[in-house]
Amino acid sequence: AQSVTQLDSHVSVSEGTPVLLRCNYSSSYSPSLFWYVQHPNKGLQLLLKYTSAATLVKGINGFEAEFKKSETSFHLTKPSAHMSDAAEYFCVVTPSGGGADGLTFGKGTHLIIQP
Amino acid sequence: GAGVSQTPSNKVTEKGKYVELRCDPISGHTALYWYRQSLGQGPEFLIYFQGTGAADDSGLPNDRFFAVRPEGSVSTLKIQRTERGDSAVYLCASSQGGGLAGISYNEQFFGPGTRLTVL
Numbered sequence: 001a002q003s004v005t006q007l008d009s010h011v012s013v014s015e016g017t018p019v020l021l022r023c024n025y026s027s028s029y030s031p032s033l034f035w036y037v038q039h040p041n042k043g044l045q046l047l048l049k050y051t052s053a054a055t056l057v058k059g060i061n062g063f064e065a066e067f068k069k070s071e072t073s074f075h076l077t078k079p080s081a082h083m084s085d086a087a088e089y090f091c092v093v094t095p096s097g098g099g100a101d102g103l104t105f106g107k108g109t110h111l112i113i114q115p
Numbered sequence: 116g117a118g119v120s121q122t123p124s125n126k127v128t129e130k131g132k133y134v135e136l137r138c139d140p141i142s143g144h145t146a147l148y149w150y151r152q153s154l155g156q157g158p159e160f161l162i163y164f165q166g167t168g169a170a171d172d173s174g175l176p177n178d179r180f181f182a183v184r185p186e187g188s189v190s191t192l193k194i195q196r197t198e199r200g201d202s203a204v205y206l207c208a209s210s211q212g213g214g215l216a217g218i219s220y221n222e223q224f225f226g227p228g229t230r231l232t233v234l
Binding site for chain 2: 036041042043044045046049090092102103104105106107108
């Protein structure tokens with residue numbers, strides 16, 4: 001079984017400041033981990049993915065995440081927030097050792113960008 | 116090219132009625148997934164098709180929920196005797212193939228969803 005915990009339901013930052021969205025995971029297997037973004041009235045979009053290659057993963061729109069097995073974490077960061085980053089962000093896990101290909105989503109973190 | 120499309124975008128029905136939600140995946144994608152997203156929550160996996168067959172339906176909450184994909188393309192999620200608790204956004208996603216994630220992960224592309232409201 002696998003699960004993810006997104007530690008903050010809401011994060012508010014000022015435009016131009018760094019973003020940190022926290023995620024911890026639990027998995028019986030070596031997991032594959034992802035971050036998805038959901039803008040209002042739009043479909044979910046994949047930001048980045050970790051699938052047992054490099055532990056520091058770079059995604060679209062300047063986002064990156066680091067897989068830390070010892071901490072069971074996969075936090076999402078961005079050096080400088082932009083107004084267009086305001087959205088809902090989901091940390092996602094799926095087992096890499098087999099089983100269903102359905103994704104397990106966290107509850108989401110709502111990112112607010114202050115002007 | 117076109118992305119995943121879902122119809123209708125909104126559906127309002129009364130308790131006890133039957134509803135069908137449609138998903139058109141990206142052309143050529145063999146894998147299709149249904150998820151349900153309740154207010155304030157992340158999407159929850161319902162069912163996964165590889166071609167025409169349901170490879171994993173472990174996420175379906177009960178036997179009122181059923182999904183088909185008869186020709187390996189379009190899929191329909193069917194809900195019988197709807198209840199107020201079924202109100203949610205139903206998301207569909209497709210990918211080029213399923214397989215074991217981590218060995219050959221195929222990105223899932225999501226549609227905009229169908230917002231179902233049961234009165």
